[in-house]
Amino acid sequence: MQPRRQPPPAPGARAPRPAGPGLALLLWLVLQGAAAAPAGPAEDPGAPQAVGLPRGILQQAARAALHFFNFRAASPSALRVLGAVHEGRARVDPQKGCKVELVFSTESYNLEAGEDHLGKCSAQVFFKNQKPRPAINVTCTRLLGKEKRRQEDYRLYTQLKQLQSPFRGSLPDSHGRIEASLRPLWDLAFLGSSYVMWEKTTQFSQYYLAQLRSVNQWKMSGDAVDFDYTVLLHEFPTQEILPCRIRLIWYPGKPLKVKYQCQELQTPEEASGTVEGSAVAPTELIHL
Incomplete structure (x- = not known):
């Protein structure tokens, strides 16, 4: 039986991973004092980037927020995947890291035929300089109802x-x-x-x-x-x-x-x- 959804597709080509802390300073010099304009659709990696915003940072933040959301929800029936990023802003502190505020849409990971489980999330994601495990606060709406989720789980x-x-x-x-x-x-x-x-x-x-x-x-x-x-x-x-x-x-x-x-x-x-x-x-x- 063919599942409704396979593992998320790979994103488009990315630039090589920065290799040293000096690049974080370079990133800050580019972003200093600049607030990011609204982002384009997540599914168009070739679209022009907002002025001052590192390429792909909004999608990066949205996916990190969804990983965190899925883990904390602890519900296989509530699993979400990224739909599109609608807007976002990024600010960089050269001593601490990059803070991203964004709004994005999601879809249910396991869509049944004829169902349309869309939702919207707002999140704050803080990437610490050169460190994993971003700090995340995320709120999502239009989820599967609590009782339905309990039954499915x-x-x-x-x-x-x-x-x-x-x-x-x-x-x-x-x-x-x-x-x-x-x-x-x-x-x-x-x-x-x-x-x-x-x-x-x-x-x-x-x-x-x-x-x-x-x-x-x-x-x-x-x-x-x-x-x-x-x-x-x-x-x-x-x-x-x-x-x-x-x-x-x-x-x-x-x-x-x-x-x-x-x-x-x-x-x-x-x-x-x-x-x-x-x-x-x-x-x-x-x-x-």
Whole structure:
């Protein structure tokens, strides 16, 4: 069965990743005192950039905000993907980083035939100089109703609890398909990966979930489902494929618990992540 939505498409070509702190100062000199004009549509990477705004920074901020939103919502049925960026402003402090304020539209990650789950989000995203894990405050409206979301999450939870044997293989398959019976595994992997992608995003790099390589389901005495995933994250603009092992514990209506380890050269503070003890900005879910 062909899924309604495949992993988000790769963005257009990007400039090489800045390699040193001197570029941050250069960026500031370009932006000093200049407020960004309204952004063009997200789907047109070739459109002229707003004066003083680094190329792609609004889309970068919108995707980071959505990674954070998806993780904090902790609901596979509430997963969102980027529609278009409508407006935004960026300001750079050479000592601290880049602050972006923006408004963007979203779509439901799993659209059913004939449904139109559009929404709008406003966000403040602060990229710290040369550091991952931007600080984010995001508010989204026109979401799936609370009761409908609870029912959908519990249905998915029941499917996961009834799995008879651990999944072995990759999702999507070589033809880009995900069988309906395996869709809950992908959705949960997408949910857990959102935390990892938010933590690793900087103003110069962003991540997409490219593939789910393996899943191990742990036996727990409690009601939560406990999975150990191996995923491949596609990083832009370097085009690197980053393998990450993610341990995820989830129960409908409860905060998501995530721990991970990625195979790459990292500084000690980036080597692994966990949701426990993280100081994060609030996420607001408003149902209209």
